[in-house]
Amino acid sequence: MNLTVYTVLAGMFVVLLASPIRADETTGSPLAVLFQGAPKYKDANGNWLKLRGRVYYDVVALKETPVGRGQTQINANEFRAARLGVQGRYGKFAYVGELDFAGNKTSFKNVNIAWKGPVTIRAGQMKTTNSMEEQTSSRNTSFLERGMITDAFGLDRRLGVSIAKTGNNYGLAAGVFGNSINGKQDNTPGNTVLSARGSFAPINEKTKILHFGASVRYTDRAALAPKRSARWGAHLAGEKINPQIGGEALLYGLEAATVFGAFHAQAEYMREDGNLGFAEGGFVQVGYFFSGETRKYKAGAGKFDRTKPLRPLSAGGFGGWEVVARYDRLDARRSGDQQADAWTLGLTWYPQSHLRVKLNYTDASGDKFQADGLQMRLQVDW
Known part of the structure; x- marks a missing residue:
């Protein structure tokens, strides 16, 4: 990432800190300007446009000890994400385009357009329709990194077409996908993917949620496609788990989540079977806001959304405070590699939304291997 990009991102970060963290609408004009992390322009017909982006800066101190070898220490830092984009809506059409400059490369993330009617039809680069954890934006996940299954099974963005139907307490989605718009740069296997997901919330109240979901994915991988791998909970870790599933593969996943006031919990299980073997795994996690917040949930999408602190710094408070814990497992013993288990404890401060x-x-x-590590992230989005 060159100096110009650093300067632009730093400038946006300063603007965000200096701006009031609330939605103020201008008066006396047909064009309303709201502030939701960044200016959002909205007209009287409900059409709107806004800049979007995020910056995650990580600092880590890790220790890894491979079996039969000496210990390795990793003290490093990185921009885990540095994205800039635009999104909006015009009539029944919604659109988004976003670039990521992290990792000394430039890649496309979400780049798609959708028609929103009785159903939503979306075309372009997007995530396949699998997993509550994957559908929840990294802006709103509980930990620095998602559970190991999301990387091990290649839950990612691809070019495709999807259709979704949502209601007050349910969501149904399916799609057909090809390769990533970024090609080999994303290390995305060249293949065809068919996926479907359904979710249902029998309890869907402001402070009480009960969610269940299931998804399935069929993948036809190219013979020489790059292999997938997962790290043990740290993006800068050296040790990886490398399941080799094979060409044609079928994945299925189960998910459950609950919110009860300041408490929340989530669990997922996945298994993928292919001609070379199978791998399976999952995680269970819990969290608690001891500052009184409730984790926000979107039933139609079957995912968690942005949690806003009840007493942000801008209102003279101390922000929101959350403690989280997770047990995570990935078993690739029957697909050419190893089983790994990881325990993670976390503390998150929400100074502003x-x-x-x-x-x-x-x-x-x-x-x-054996490993452990401490990681810290400064995260801002708009």
Whole structure:
């Protein structure tokens, strides 16, 4: 990432901090300007346009000990994400386009257009329709990194077409996908993907949620497609779990989540079977806002949304405070590699609705390694 990009991102971060963190609408004009992390322009007909983006800056101190070898220490930092984009709506059409400059490369993330009627039809680059954890934006996940299954099974963005039907307490979605718009740069296997997901919330109240979901995915991988891998809970870790599923593969997943006031919990299980073997895994996590917030949920999408602090710094408060814990497992013993287990404890501070500071400690062990590490993230989005 060059100096110009650093300067632009730093400038946006300063603007965000200096701006009032509330939605103020201008008066006396047919064009309303709201502030929701960044200016949002909206006309009297409901059409709107806004800049979007996010910056995650991570600092880590990790230790890894492969079986039969000496310990390695990793003290490093990185921009885990540095995205800029635009999104909006015009009539029944919604659109989004976003670039990520992290990792010394430029890649497309969400780039799609959707028609919103009785159903939503979307075309372009988007996530396949699998997993509550994957559908929940990284802006709103509980930990620095998602559970190991999301990387191990290649839950990612691809070019495709999807259709979705949502209601007050349910969501149904399906799609057909090809390769990523970024090609080999994303290390995305060249293949065809068919996926479907359904979710249902029998309890869907402001402070009480009960969610169930299931998804399935069929993948026809190219013979020489790059292999998938998962790290043990730290993006800068060196040790990986490398399941080799094979060409044609069928994945299915189950998910459940609940919210009860300041408490929330989530669990997922996935298994993928292919001609070379199978892998399975999942996680269970819990969290509690001891500052009194309730984790926000979107029933139609079957995912978690932005949690806003009850007493932000801008209102003279101390922000929101959350403690989280997770047990995470990935078993690739029957697909050419190892089993790994990871325990993570975390503390998250929400000074404002678009700012977070995360601290995670992870202790992990596999058939081929032992590891642990402390990670901290400064996160801002708009």
